[in-house]
Amino acid sequence: xxxxxxxxxxxxxxxxxxxxxxxxxxxxxxxxxxxxxxxxxxxxxxxxxxxxxxxxxxxxxxxxxxxxxxxxxxxxxxxxxxxxxxxxxxxxxxxxxxxxxxxxxxxxxxxx
Amino acid sequence: xxxxxxxxxxxxxxxxxxxxxxxxxxxxxxxxxxxxxxxxxxxxxxxxxxxxxxxxxxxxxxxxxxxxxxxxxxxxxxxxxxxxxxxxxxxxxxxxxxxxxxxxxxxxxxxx
Numbered sequence: 001x002x003x004x005x006x007x008x009x010x011x012x013x014x015x016x017x018x019x020x021x022x023x024x025x026x027x028x029x030x031x032x033x034x035x036x037x038x039x040x041x042x043x044x045x046x047x048x049x050x051x052x053x054x055x056x057x058x059x060x061x062x063x064x065x066x067x068x069x070x071x072x073x074x075x076x077x078x079x080x081x082x083x084x085x086x087x088x089x090x091x092x093x094x095x096x097x098x099x100x101x102x103x104x105x106x107x108x109x110x111x112x
Numbered sequence: 113x114x115x116x117x118x119x120x121x122x123x124x125x126x127x128x129x130x131x132x133x134x135x136x137x138x139x140x141x142x143x144x145x146x147x148x149x150x151x152x153x154x155x156x157x158x159x160x161x162x163x164x165x166x167x168x169x170x171x172x173x174x175x176x177x178x179x180x181x182x183x184x185x186x187x188x189x190x191x192x193x194x195x196x197x198x199x200x201x202x203x204x205x206x207x208x209x210x211x212x213x214x215x216x217x218x219x220x221x222x223x224x
Contacts (some may be wrong), residue, residue: 101158
């Protein structure tokens with residue numbers, strides 16, 4: 001089954017404790033992105049990657065890091081989480097010819 | 113001015129009616145446009161995409177694009193209670209389809 005998976009699905013952490021949210025896709029897509037979704041603000045792109053070792057900032061990259069060492073994986077790293085990073089996070093992937101993005105199930109993060 | 117604007121709603125329609133959802137965007141260079149549906153607590157799923165001016169139909173859904181007016185709409189015919197969700201308009205401002213900008217979404221409620 002074609003899918004985008006994220007782990008963990010739910011996470012409660014404390015300010016300053018480094019965390020990683022994993023994202024993996026099995027569709028051989030070149031493009032992958034991370035979004036955060038907040039009430040009233042909609043989905044905002046954090047980082048995106050056009051292929052292995054190629055990443056770039058989206059609209060709200062501050063406080064986040066990413067890496068793309070393998071085509072299927074695109075982890076999101078919060079080196080020192082803060083309460084304003086409490087949000088619902090989605091990973092998405094797409095291929096160049098088909099510009100529709102396919103979303104993972106989401107990760108709900110609470111930073112205390 | 114937000115780059116992609118939608119009326120937050122809620123838009124309430126009776127079962128069997130036509131629901132009309134609207135979206136405006138600010139970047140005249142935008143080339144592709146998407147409608148996603150998001151049920152509460154779930155990830156966005158693609159309903160339709162449209163690249164050219166005019167109408168595009170898929171089952172009960174019709175997307176309409178007017179680039180001169182910078183306006184995209186989604187019509188849902190024969191609305192069903194299962195159509196109750198938040199509808200997200202997204203505009204691609206990346207050359208390679210990798211930089212989607214989302215509106216905050218319109219809540220649709222279909223009453224039986």
